[in-house]
Amino acid sequence: MMSYVQRVMNNLQDRYAYEPVFLQAVQEVLQSLQAVLDRNPQYERNKILERIVEPERTISFRVQWVDDSGQVQVNKGFRVQYNSAIGPYKGGLRFHPSVNQGILKFLGFEQIFKNSLTGLAIGGGKGGADFDPKGKSDMEIMRFCQAFMNELFHHIGATIDVPAGDIGVGGREVGYLYGQYKRITRSYEGVLTGKNLLFGGSLARTEATGYGAVYFAQSMLDARGKSLEDRTCVVSGAGNVAIYCCEKLYQVGAKPVTVSDSRGMIHDAEGIKVDVLKQVKEVERESLSRYAELVPSAVYTPVSSYPEGRNAVWSVPCFAAFPCATQNELNLEDAKTLLANGCHCVAEGANMPSTLDAMHAFLDAGICYGPAKAANAGGVATSQLEMAQNASMQSWTFEAVDNKLRQIMNNIYINAAETAAEYGAPGNLVVGANIAGFRKVANAMIAQGV
Template structure:
């Protein structure tokens, strides 16, 4: 039995119920086999056994009182997965689906994503099974303060720097930071995604979405092509999806569909992004409101967005949202490129199908790394007590995404998988972390 297979077999025995985590590890380890098979020293040093095991897992209760004076209790998590190349870095997710498996999968992916940015940041992730939807600002503040009352013991600017994720936006970051400052009497860059008045970075809100398009544009350049005139469908309607659509439109692409948790809209004339921003970012409403303004557009409940013919598909919502059936529909309808804007939004079977048909495919750990890269830029600005202009941050972001593409493409070619961005991203991200771990001994 190969080293990779033995590690996977043992991990499945120990963590079988953690399906998302097993899926993420399986995808990474299978794709880095060329590296593992060519270096016996990794096995001698137990590298894979160490890299799939978090350095630290924190799980804690979060008690809080709602507006009706009822005491509620949620479960909080922080997985500090790997600090070989820098302090733990990764978002906090507040969503009812949050459990240990999801946080571990996200933290594991974060190791390699952060490595690809070229910034000195390790991998971590956290969150709670708390749903901010339908809660008052006061309830969210009380919850965030309770969550931070435990978390603050375990984080710091040189230890672990959380950020936002699903359910954790600028409002939540503000409440979390305020409580951290209150408990520690320190004002420093312990969280990213902060407001601009207290240490946040310009372009952070746009960074993940912009980065997805910058990466896609680099992929197309290899083919002597561009975003221009391409029909694009994007799942989701949060910051990633909205700002991916904004940057695609700026490059003369045509976004024709977006979705949210209840359904999706299709506008063959091209999505009016200002309307979407007002609906989602100002009114915090549902996309179905779009058709009351744009009468020629269509609204459909439930899934189905991947049935629309397009040139480029960008899954930007959540994990495993695009399965083999969806991939078949995309292929049948002539898709040329699929780029992940969310974390692990495509099932392994769907990825294999896309690749077998020669469809350009990029994994999230490469394509959506713009968000964490800009978070690291925010950390840098906090460290030197300064702030950069939007143009400066965006220029750095574009350079980082171009560099990620270059390293990913070159790694795939070097190990005999030219054009396979999944293999290239995993190998390029893994090698930097592996070298650091080997040099630091068995820790």
């Protein structure tokens, strides 16, 4: 007889064949849950899988704004409010041309379990727009953010839904969004996280996702008697997560030697110069080719020179790899190359950066593998710490927040590792993280009734 998981997956594939990334995310979670479903028949009786894979609410809206030449532009905006069983919806906003409902459903679904793993009272959600900030002036970005918030404000609130940043939405964009929310509602509340320190932001929030991925890698390696100290690491991406992943790697004695963006990659055998990377990406907002102009030891490889279907970052020999760019950036061939070159640890800083085949290759090889919903939970965890500070009108020190972050990441590792062992899959943090995140949300849904 067909299993409960397979029936649910077949139904989803029939209805959402046009959303392959969403289906991939659901499959990755559901295929890990059979053991917990077998032990707990109440989940099937209460149709928990059918309920948890569907968002509680999906909102889409038109965003109309005026560019610098006076032309009216129209974009599509979204907010997927996925699950509020354990707290208000929490998840970032992504501004990128690739944004559509399927992408945001994948991200929101992942967010449910990631947020559950933090141990904090936050549900799962995600949002964004098909707006491309690249090449836009500050005034155009401000006008777009204001127009976007003119629609979004109807659906969010400090105890309802608290968005944050994601790809294309950094501190500048969060500031514009928050300013417009405050003008419309006349309410000074923690309705967005990742804010400027001048108006309710938290120290260490900017660094949190990148730092957290390194903390999680340390926890995995410590359990095996290994360390990042004096090790060569590769990092993909060149945004917020990648920058602060590199920074924390130096702080723990490792050496990051790569970063990448949509146009190419840098390999600097002497180690990535974080101050130069920040200048190029956070101040000048330029391509990484600019980094190569400033750093003589850096070698720049444009995307056009990559092997077909491959990411050149993963061809660089390393002890540990940190995928910090975007979904499905690391495929099976990339995974084989990393393993052949002696990679002992992969900690995912981006959302679902490894394909399912790559994930299974890492698990089969028995290396330390930290899936995204566990390894990159530091950002949303620190966002919740920002919410706590806003609610009490307090501001904690960098050290206090960073210490809480380190403890949260270690607790996530312990929870995932112990749950994996409990369900007969020791060392498999995919199974451990999925079951641990799922159980908390599913039990809350049952307790709250249908």
